[in-house]
Amino acid sequence: MAGPGRGVTIADVAARAGVAASTVSYVLSGKRSISPETADRVMHAVADLGYHPHAGARSLASRRAGVVAMMLPLRDGMHLPVLMQFASGAVTEARCHDQDVLLMTADEGPAGLARVAASAIVDGLILMDVEVRDPRVETLRRLGLPSVLIGFPADAAGLTCVDLDFTAAGRVCAEYLRERGCGDIALLGASEAVYARRTGFAERVREGFLGRSGPGATVQPCPDDPVSVQRTVKELLAANPALNGIAVHNEPAVGHVMHALADAGKLVGEDFHVVVIGPDEVAERVHPQLPSVLVPAETLAETAVRHLMRKLDGLDVPDSTLVEPQLTIR
Amino acid sequence: MAGPGRGVTIADVAARAGVAASTVSYVLSGKRSISPETADRVMHAVADLGYHPHAGARSLASRRAGVVAMMLPLRDGMHLPVLMQFASGAVTEARCHDQDVLLMTADEGPAGLARVAASAIVDGLILMDVEVRDPRVETLRRLGLPSVLIGFPADAAGLTCVDLDFTAAGRVCAEYLRERGCGDIALLGASEAVYARRTGFAERVREGFLGRSGPGATVQPCPDDPVSVQRTVKELLAANPALNGIAVHNEPAVGHVMHALADAGKLVGEDFHVVVIGPDEVAERVHPQLPSVLVPAETLAETAVRHLMRKLDGLDVPDSTLVEPQLTIR
DNA sequence: TTCCTCAATCGAAGCGCTTCGACAAGCTTC
DNA sequence: GAAGCTTGTCGAAGCGCTTCGATTGAGGAA
The missing domain is CATH 1.10.260.40 (lambda repressor-like DNA-binding domains)
Structure with missing residues (x-):
C-alpha cells in the first residue's frame, strides 16, 4: 500500500x-x-x-498549523453556486499563502469553533453568511481565534468583517431604474423567512433601495416558486398600475418575474425596466438579458483570506471592508 | 487576543x-x-x-491526522448545487467519524495529491468527478494513499469507486418514455465539450439511454444557453417530426427546452413527454413539473466517506459501488 | 503459602519539526 | 593585533501526544 x-x-x-x-x-x-x-x-x-x-510535526513545533477553517452555512435557501464560488476562491487564495482550508458546516455551531480552536487544528477562521444575531460571534470573541467574517453581525466591534456593500447595491439599483425614467419602482426580495432570520444583506439592500428613492418605492418579499412570483408580480402591478421598474433580489425568481411581466403585457427594456442583484448567469439566461449587480463571491473570498493571513502575521487589517457593487449593463 | x-x-x-x-x-x-x-x-x-x-501532536505521535481531503473540481460546467450537496454530505458524515475535511480544488492536480500525502496532513482522500482518463489516478495508485473516487476512470483496478449507476439512469429514462407510448425519443445531453472531456457519467447515460431503446432513439449534445437550446430542440423536431419524448440531462437547459416545446405547440405531459436527470428543484420549477432521476449527492458522499473510514481502519470495502437511480414521478 | 496471571497504571522514549543559544570563522575598527 | 561585529552553521531542547515495556497489587491455582 x-x-x-x-x-x-x-x-x-x-x-x-x-x-x-x-x-x-x-x-x-x-x-x-x-x-x-x-x-x-x-x-x-x-x-x-x-x-x-510533516504537517503535524510542524504544527506542534511552530504552533502554526498552516490551515484555516472555513465555516459555510449549508442550510437551505442560500444560493449554492455563490457559496461554491466563495469556497473555491478561498481555497485558491489560501493556497497562494501556503495554507490549506478545512471545511466546516455551520451545524457545528459555536462548539465547533471551540473544538478547532482548542485542538489547534487551524490557525484562523473564515465565517460565511454571518447573521445579524449570530450565536457564533460571541464564542469567536471569547476564543480570540483570528478570524474574518463575511457579513456583519449587529455588534461588529473588535471583529474583522468583509462584505459587498449591499446598501450601495440597493441604491445603485434604484438609481438605475430612476435614470431609465421609472417613476414607481419596487424591490422584489427574498422570501419573508430570510428577512425574519435577519439576514444582514437582505435588510441592507432594502435600506439602500428605499433610502434615496423618495416616494414611489416599495419593497416586497417573495417566495421563489413560480406561482408565488407570478402572483406577487400581479399584485404589485394591480396595486400600482404606474409601476414601471423592478429590482429583483431573488435569483430563482428572475425567470418567473419575466414571464409574469410578459403576461401583463409589459415590454421589458422599453416601457418597463428590471435590474437584478445576483450572479451573471441569472441575468443572462433570460430574454432580454438584464442589467445586474453581481455578488462578487471570489473577490470577497480573496479579500477575506488575505485579511486573515495578515492577521495571522500580526499585521493590521481594517475592521470593516465593504466592496463596491458594480452594475453591469447588458 | x-x-x-x-x-x-x-x-x-x-x-x-x-x-x-x-x-x-x-x-x-x-x-x-x-x-x-x-x-x-x-x-x-x-x-x-x-x-x-492538540491535533498536530496527535498526528505526529499516532500517525493519524484525523483529517481526510476532498478534492472537488471547481471548473465550469459542473452543476454547482450538486457539488455543494456533496461537500456538505461528506463533511457531515466525516464528523460522525470524528474526522475533519480538508477542501482541495482539482487545480492542484497530481502534485496536490503528492503534497498532502507526503506532509501527512490527511489520512485519506475523496476524489470527486473522476474522468475516464484522469491524470490523478496514476499518482493516486503510486502514492498508495487510502482513497475513494466518485466516478469511474477507465481502469479502476485496485481503486475504490462509488457513483450513481448512470447507465441505469439513462435506461430508466428511456423506459419511462417508452411506457408513456413515445415511439421516437431523444436524449438532450450536456455540451459537446463534456463528452469530449470523456466525463464518465455523460457517456454512461448515453449508453443506458440507447441500450434498450431499440431504434428511434437519438442522443444530442447541447450547450446550455437559451438560444442553443431553442435551436437544438427545433432541429430535433424538424429532423424527426414523430419525436414525442425527450430526456434532458442538462440542468440549466430544462427551462428552455420547455419553452421551445411550447413554441412548437407540443403539450408536455399529453402528446409529448419529458424526463429530467438532475436535481429536484430543476424538475419542479417548470410547468408542468417533470418526472426526474435525481443524482443523490448526499448518499454518494456518505457512502464514499464510509468506505474511506473502513479503509483507514484496514477493513474491506467493495471496489465498485453503484447506487440505483430512482425515478420520481410528479 | 507460593507461584502465576491478569487488570490497571505509570514512566520514558520517541514522532519530525522549529528555535534558541553557542560557536567558529571572517570582517571591521581603532 | 586585540576587541568587537557579522555571518553561517550546529546541537540540543522541547512542542503535546501515543505507545511500549515495566511495575504493582489482587485473585486463583497448585
Whole structure:
C-alpha cells in the first residue's frame, strides 16, 4: 500500500545535503541567513527526495498549523453556486499563502469553533453568511481565534468583517431604474423567512433601495416558486398600475418575474425596466438579458483570506471592508 | 487576543485527575482497559478543562491526522448545487467519524495529491468527478494513499469507486418514455465539450439511454444557453417530426427546452413527454413539473466517506459501488 | 503459602519539526 | 593585533501526544 521510503524526514534531507537538520529548516523558512551554496544543496536534496515537512510535526513545533477553517452555512435557501464560488476562491487564495482550508458546516455551531480552536487544528477562521444575531460571534470573541467574517453581525466591534456593500447595491439599483425614467419602482426580495432570520444583506439592500428613492418605492418579499412570483408580480402591478421598474433580489425568481411581466403585457427594456442583484448567469439566461449587480463571491473570498493571513502575521487589517457593487449593463 | 490558559494539555488533565498522562490517553482512546472510577475522573477533568487534544501532536505521535481531503473540481460546467450537496454530505458524515475535511480544488492536480500525502496532513482522500482518463489516478495508485473516487476512470483496478449507476439512469429514462407510448425519443445531453472531456457519467447515460431503446432513439449534445437550446430542440423536431419524448440531462437547459416545446405547440405531459436527470428543484420549477432521476449527492458522499473510514481502519470495502437511480414521478 | 496471571497504571522514549543559544570563522575598527 | 561585529552553521531542547515495556497489587491455582 505504501510508497517507497515511507516518509522522507528533514533528517534525510540534512544527511543528503551534508548539513544539520536545523540548517534545512532555516533554508526552508528563511528565518536565518544561509549561504547560497548551502541553500542550493539543501534545495536540491529536497527536490531529489520529494520532501514535504510533516504537517503535524510542524504544527506542534511552530504552533502554526498552516490551515484555516472555513465555516459555510449549508442550510437551505442560500444560493449554492455563490457559496461554491466563495469556497473555491478561498481555497485558491489560501493556497497562494501556503495554507490549506478545512471545511466546516455551520451545524457545528459555536462548539465547533471551540473544538478547532482548542485542538489547534487551524490557525484562523473564515465565517460565511454571518447573521445579524449570530450565536457564533460571541464564542469567536471569547476564543480570540483570528478570524474574518463575511457579513456583519449587529455588534461588529473588535471583529474583522468583509462584505459587498449591499446598501450601495440597493441604491445603485434604484438609481438605475430612476435614470431609465421609472417613476414607481419596487424591490422584489427574498422570501419573508430570510428577512425574519435577519439576514444582514437582505435588510441592507432594502435600506439602500428605499433610502434615496423618495416616494414611489416599495419593497416586497417573495417566495421563489413560480406561482408565488407570478402572483406577487400581479399584485404589485394591480396595486400600482404606474409601476414601471423592478429590482429583483431573488435569483430563482428572475425567470418567473419575466414571464409574469410578459403576461401583463409589459415590454421589458422599453416601457418597463428590471435590474437584478445576483450572479451573471441569472441575468443572462433570460430574454432580454438584464442589467445586474453581481455578488462578487471570489473577490470577497480573496479579500477575506488575505485579511486573515495578515492577521495571522500580526499585521493590521481594517475592521470593516465593504466592496463596491458594480452594475453591469447588458 | 488569546483566551485564558493558552492551551490545556493532556498533562493538565492528568494532574487534575491525579493520574499519569498515558492513562488519560488510554481513557480517551480506549486502547487499554481502565477502571471505571479512573475513567470517570478523567472524563470529568476533560470536561472541566475543556480539553481537546492538540491535533498536530496527535498526528505526529499516532500517525493519524484525523483529517481526510476532498478534492472537488471547481471548473465550469459542473452543476454547482450538486457539488455543494456533496461537500456538505461528506463533511457531515466525516464528523460522525470524528474526522475533519480538508477542501482541495482539482487545480492542484497530481502534485496536490503528492503534497498532502507526503506532509501527512490527511489520512485519506475523496476524489470527486473522476474522468475516464484522469491524470490523478496514476499518482493516486503510486502514492498508495487510502482513497475513494466518485466516478469511474477507465481502469479502476485496485481503486475504490462509488457513483450513481448512470447507465441505469439513462435506461430508466428511456423506459419511462417508452411506457408513456413515445415511439421516437431523444436524449438532450450536456455540451459537446463534456463528452469530449470523456466525463464518465455523460457517456454512461448515453449508453443506458440507447441500450434498450431499440431504434428511434437519438442522443444530442447541447450547450446550455437559451438560444442553443431553442435551436437544438427545433432541429430535433424538424429532423424527426414523430419525436414525442425527450430526456434532458442538462440542468440549466430544462427551462428552455420547455419553452421551445411550447413554441412548437407540443403539450408536455399529453402528446409529448419529458424526463429530467438532475436535481429536484430543476424538475419542479417548470410547468408542468417533470418526472426526474435525481443524482443523490448526499448518499454518494456518505457512502464514499464510509468506505474511506473502513479503509483507514484496514477493513474491506467493495471496489465498485453503484447506487440505483430512482425515478420520481410528479 | 507460593507461584502465576491478569487488570490497571505509570514512566520514558520517541514522532519530525522549529528555535534558541553557542560557536567558529571572517570582517571591521581603532 | 586585540576587541568587537557579522555571518553561517550546529546541537540540543522541547512542542503535546501515543505507545511500549515495566511495575504493582489482587485473585486463583497448585
